[in-house]
Amino acid sequence: MTLPPELDTDLQALTQRWVDSPLSDWLAVLPEQLAQGLSEERFGDLPRWREALSQLPDLDVAATHLNRSAVGVSGPVDPEQALQLETALRGLHPWRKGPFDVFGITIDTEWRSDWKWDRVLPGVAPLAGRRVLDVGCGSGYHCWRMLGEGASEVIGIDPTPLFILQFKAIQRYLQQPAIYVLPCRMEQLPRPLRAFDTVFSMGILYHRRSPLEHLMELRDALRGGGQLILETLVVAGDANTVLTPTGRYARMGNVWFLPSVALLAVWLEKLGFTAIETIDVTPTRTDEQRSTSWMTFQSLADFLDPNDPTRTIEGYPAPLRATLSAMAP
Numbered sequence: 001m002t003l004p005p006e007l008d009t010d011l012q013a014l015t016q017r018w019v020d021s022p023l024s025d026w027l028a029v030l031p032e033q034l035a036q037g038l039s040e041e042r043f044g045d046l047p048r049w050r051e052a053l054s055q056l057p058d059l060d061v062a063a064t065h066l067n068r069s070a071v072g073v074s075g076p077v078d079p080e081q082a083l084q085l086e087t088a089l090r091g092l093h094p095w096r097k098g099p100f101d102v103f104g105i106t107i108d109t110e111w112r113s114d115w116k117w118d119r120v121l122p123g124v125a126p127l128a129g130r131r132v133l134d135v136g137c138g139s140g141y142h143c144w145r146m147l148g149e150g151a152s153e154v155i156g157i158d159p160t161p162l163f164i165l166q167f168k169a170i171q172r173y174l175q176q177p178a179i180y181v182l183p184c185r186m187e188q189l190p191r192p193l194r195a196f197d198t199v200f201s202m203g204i205l206y207h208r209r210s211p212l213e214h215l216m217e218l219r220d221a222l223r224g225g226g227q228l229i230l231e232t233l234v235v236a237g238d239a240n241t242v243l244t245p246t247g248r249y250a251r252m253g254n255v256w257f258l259p260s261v262a263l264l265a266v267w268l269e270k271l272g273f274t275a276i277e278t279i280d281v282t283p284t285r286t287d288e289q290r291s292t293s294w295m296t297f298q299s300l301a302d303f304l305d306p307n308d309p310t311r312t313i314e315g316y317p318a319p320l321r322a323t324l325s326a327m328a329p
Helices: 005-018 030-037 046-054 079-090 113-123 141-148 161-174 211-221 261-270
Strands: 063-065 071-074 100-102 105-107 131-135 153-157 179-182 196-202 222-234 274-283 308-312 320-327
Touching: 005 030, 005 161, 005 179, 030 179, 046 079, 046 161, 071 141, 071 161, 079 105, 100 161, 113 141, 113 222, 113 274, 113 320, 131 141, 141 153, 141 161, 141 179, 141 196, 161 179, 196 211, 211 222, 211 261, 222 261, 261 274, 261 320
Parallel strands: 071 100, 131 153, 131 196, 153 179, 196 222
Antiparallel strands: 063 071, 100 105, 222 320, 274 320
16 A cells, blocks of 8 residues: 555654554554545546645744744745745645735635634633544644644544645644644544544534434544534524525535534434533624635635525525534543
């Protein structure tokens, strides 16, 4: 089995970290997952993205910034280096989650993920010294913020190869140990791991055909008493309210169930979670999710009814996001 070059050193490091830990069971299947997750046979754009990654210039880092809205690095850079750097980073378009600031080049991503982090963080148990899993992490923006809060180890998983290489581009300069973004799906993790102190699932639940199965996967990844941070699309209503779109929702074809906050709490309670609390409920705004020069495709403004922004283009309630906290049994 040939491992992707971007992940070979990751596997070596994780083998050393996990060999005598609760994550040792994952090590048994991780090499195959990494090989499949960045396979050029499956993902035809990988050579182009790898070429962009290879064009990143060697630069001296003066300071790293994990606790700023724009995660990144600063240091001396001349105009020629800046042009080479920006060209390489733009070769990894589209950038969805961020923002990042790399030697003065601001990657203005589609999502202002820092706004979500500011809403979520007050309900998160202190991350210092904790092992954290971020499910569906994209390019790893929130993983960096978790590391900045003192987590001892942050593992992000996302099946999209472009996001893995975007993370690698940022890590090229940040060079932080104990943070990894792996091309894996949640359902690929062995069960039960009972290995993580904190698990984040943000923007994933509504993409799952079986939301309760996803919640069980999250529960089984947590140690007893570990914290789940669950952020998802919801609708207004009582404990019996759930929206099942008959077609697309906000032009997304893979949206299955949008429960009310009350029903979401019922689901968590039925699966054994305790101390269930609502951290935040916020409508998604077009200044939080929008097209930029770093993500030039359609975004939220194109998915809403132009005559009634409280409805999606299909006539459903516009996106409303809730974040809940719960403790694993």
